[in-house]
Amino acid sequence: MNDISDAEFIMVIGSNTTEQHPLASTRIFEALEKGAELYVVDPRKIRLTDFAHAHAPIEPGTNLPMINAMIHVIIKEGLVDEEFIKNRTENYEEMKKSVEDCTPEWAESISRVKADMIRQFARKYATTDKAMILFTMGVTQQTTGVKSIRALANLAMITGHVGRPSTGINPLRGQNNVQGAGDMGALPDFLPGYQRPEWPETKERFNKVWGDFSCLRGRNIIEMFDLMEEGKMKVAYIVGENPVLSDPDQIHTLKCLEKLPFLVVQDIFLTETAKFADVVLPAGSFLEREGTYTNTDRRVQMIHKVIEPLGDAKPDWEIMTEIMKRIGMDVDYQSPSDIMDEINEATEIYGGISHDRIQEVGIQWPCPDKEHPGTPILHVDEFKRGKGLFTVNDFEFIGDQRSEEYPFLVTTGRVTHQYHTGTMTRKVWTLALEYPEGFVEIHTKDAEELGVKNHQPIRITSARGSIVAPAMVTNRINEKTLFVPFHFAESPANRLTGRNLDPIINIPALKVSAVRIEVE
Amino acid sequence: MKRVETTCGYCGCGCGIYVNVADDDTILGIAPSYNHVVSQGKLCSKGWHGFAFVRDSRRLKTPLIRQKDGNFREAGWDEALDLVAAKFKEAMTEEDNTDRIGLISSARCTNEENFLMAKMARAGLKTSSIDHCARL
Numbered sequence: 001m002n003d004i005s006d007a008e009f010i011m012v013i014g015s016n017t018t019e020q021h022p023l024a025s026t027r028i029f030e031a032l033e034k035g036a037e038l039y040v041v042d043p044r045k046i047r048l049t050d051f052a053h054a055h056a057p058i059e060p061g062t063n064l065p066m067i068n069a070m071i072h073v074i075i076k077e078g079l080v081d082e083e084f085i086k087n088r089t090e091n092y093e094e095m096k097k098s099v100e101d102c103t104p105e106w107a108e109s110i111s112r113v114k115a116d117m118i119r120q121f122a123r124k125y126a127t128t129d130k131a132m133i134l135f136t137m138g139v140t141q142q143t144t145g146v147k148s149i150r151a152l153a154n155l156a157m158i159t160g161h162v163g164r165p166s167t168g169i170n171p172l173r174g175q176n177n178v179q180g181a182g183d184m185g186a187l188p189d190f191l192p193g194y195q196r197p198e199w200p201e202t203k204e205r206f207n208k209v210w211g212d213f214s215c216l217r218g219r220n221i222i223e224m225f226d227l228m229e230e231g232k233m234k235v236a237y238i239v240g241e242n243p244v245l246s247d248p249d250q251i252h253t254l255k256c257l258e259k260l261p262f263l264v265v266q267d268i269f270l271t272e273t274a275k276f277a278d279v280v281l282p283a284g285s286f287l288e289r290e291g292t293y294t295n296t297d298r299r300v301q302m303i304h305k306v307i308e309p310l311g312d313a314k315p316d317w318e319i320m321t322e323i324m325k326r327i328g329m330d331v332d333y334q335s336p337s338d339i340m341d342e343i344n345e346a347t348e349i350y351g352g353i354s355h356d357r358i359q360e361v362g363i364q365w366p367c368p369d370k371e372h373p374g375t376p377i378l379h380v381d382e383f384k385r386g387k388g389l390f391t392v393n394d395f396e397f398i399g400d401q402r403s404e405e406y407p408f409l410v411t412t413g414r415v416t417h418q419y420h421t422g423t424m425t426r427k428v429w430t431l432a433l434e435y436p437e438g439f440v441e442i443h444t445k446d447a448e449e450l451g452v453k454n455h456q457p458i459r460i461t462s463a464r465g466s467i468v469a470p471a472m473v474t475n476r477i478n479e480k481t482l483f484v485p486f487h488f489a490e491s492p493a494n495r496l497t498g499r500n501l502d503p504i505i506n507i508p509a510l511k512v513s514a515v516r517i518e519v520e
Numbered sequence: 521m522k523r524v525e526t527t528c529g530y531c532g533c534g535c536g537i538y539v540n541v542a543d544d545d546t547i548l549g550i551a552p553s554y555n556h557v558v559s560q561g562k563l564c565s566k567g568w569h570g571f572a573f574v575r576d577s578r579r580l581k582t583p584l585i586r587q588k589d590g591n592f593r594e595a596g597w598d599e600a601l602d603l604v605a606a607k608f609k610e611a612m613t614e615e616d617n618t619d620r621i622g623l624i625s626s627a628r629c630t631n632e633e634n635f636l637m638a639k640m641a642r643a644g645l646k647t648s649s650i651d652h653c654a655r656l
């Protein structure tokens with residue numbers, strides 16, 4: 001993250017950084033102070049746009065055409081890094097052919113970003129030495145999410161913006177330990193350390209550490225809920241998650257949970273999901289346990305127990321260990337440090353990270369052994385698979401689009417404190433826990449046309465369901481586009497969202513749904 | 521009073537914080553860690569204020585078990601954990617249980633806890649259906 005402050009050009013795409021990653025945004029401000037240029041791609045005039053040198057008010061769900069058009073421009077204008085492409089990458093010609101028709105004018109017709117602006121973005125990115133791209137869920141939660149990220153990788157590779165300080169494409173992780181949850185194999189298609197279940201060496205390694213184990217490609221969350229609906233799933237155990245609010249298509253989620261014979265939920269509050277449980281287990285908060293988190297820079301850091309758990313609550317790891325014993329597993333962890341020792345054996349990337357070593361300063365993985373200092377920048381010399389592979393990412397419309405029946409697109413996101421004045425900020429904290437009412441951002445012009453006043457309740461309806469929330473009339477959003485924060489129980493945005501999945505990895509297109517508006 | 525250094529639990533930035541705690545475990549406040557590589561003495565409003573929920577009166581304090589009438593009753597740990605284990609065992613077959621048992625872990629849990637969830641699923645319950653919310 002320290003990288004950010006030394007960048008000379010930063011393109012932020014689909015990331016409301018000041019709100020989701022406040023400290024990352026302070027690094028952006030540091031870079032700006034040193035003279036960096038900031039370009040933002042977002043359907044909303046997010047706070048960063050107040051400081052940006054350019055803002056592309058893109059149509060939700062259309063990042064891919066814009067990125068491909070940038071690549072097109074860079075190739076057409078000869079701004080590519082030929083040396084880098086020759087020595088470090090493969091499949092360039094194929095990719096080049098695939099963007100031949102992706103002119104900025106074509107991209108404008110889909111993304112509504114002016115062709116000249118796309119050219120400006122492309123030129124600036126290609127011709128700045130330390131140019132980096134930051135992105136988050138705004139990119140990944142679209143039906144073309146994976147393709148968009150691959151296209152960003154193409155963009156970075158044709159310009160040689162990879163593997164040097166203050167370059168690259170940098171995902172900003174949402175929740176605190178999303179990185180670690182993936183690293184540790186809380187994934188259906190990977191074992192800890194991103195080892196594929198079907199690789200023979202994975203089997204050998206884990207047989208040693210774990211004994212016999214299930215090594216299929218399992219079901220992801222969405223598929224698990226489908227199995228509940230079909231009546232096949234018998235037991236589910238949900239820890240620290242609230243899919244009733246966070247998953248798409250809430251009505252479907254509720255139906256599935258009702259059908260599931262036995263649900264265990266472990267959390268610190270009686271969440272909307274816990275209300276459906278057969279057993280609820282009280283967990284300790286992050287101040288009530290030991291362990292490690294891995295931040296968005298892959299830095300593994302300690303968390304320490306500050307206070308005793310409230311009431312009878314227990315740290316999650318203790319509860320899990322107890323359950324493991326009771327289903328007959330031979331485990332005896334006295335502390336999270338014992339578990340980390342096992343992680344050392346099971347994975348290469350965390351091979352040398354022990355609690356002792358990171359008491360003072362965290363270590364960035366990969367860190368294969370106890371002497372290794374950690375790895376601040378990935379891909380320094382070689383990409384993981386050897387050479388960087390260019391991919392072909394053709395755009396096609398999948399999922400929701402505007403129609404006569406549903407003339408608006410709604411995008412979802414997190415709520416912010418800066419909609420309110422500073423005095424509200426603390427209240428929002430308490431409010432955030434209670435899930436107060438949400439709101440719908442709507443452009444002034446659309447509001448006028450529909451006769452909607454500020455704070456007036458409006459009903460928005462998609463093919464899946466419908467919610468009511470007060471309108472927030474603003475110029476900070478594109479026309480014919482709405483924004484709804486997703487974590488309010490009374491107006492749950494995910495009642496609107498569909499299950500249009502990214503065909504490659506099943507990320508639901510939470511960011512884009514077509515809706516209509518009715519004035520209540 | 522004690523002062524404990526730890527990592528902020530709110531977002532992926534991973535800022536370093538000090539928590540000031542009174543002898544009776546009351547949290548007095550948060551201070552940024554000046555030498556920390558990420559935060560360098562800064563925190564956002566969530567880091568400063570976000571600990572309030574920890575002592576919220578609505579926190580769950582005991583295990584709950586659903587009764588026949590549909591309401592929850594409070595239960596001891598042994599009873600609750602035995603019930604969970606019994607239901608898991610009931611659902612398990614000789615074969616693989618990937619379609620029968622599902623585990624959903626969390627980005628709010630530690631690495632160690634996520635590792636245990638993966639191990640419990642694959643090595644204990646013989647199911648490969650383990651996921652967390654990164655997709656969402």
Ligand code: SF4
Nearest residue numbers: 023528530535564567
């Ligand atoms: S203090 Fe703010 S920016 Fe830092 S980790 Fe906590 S929530 Fe993230």
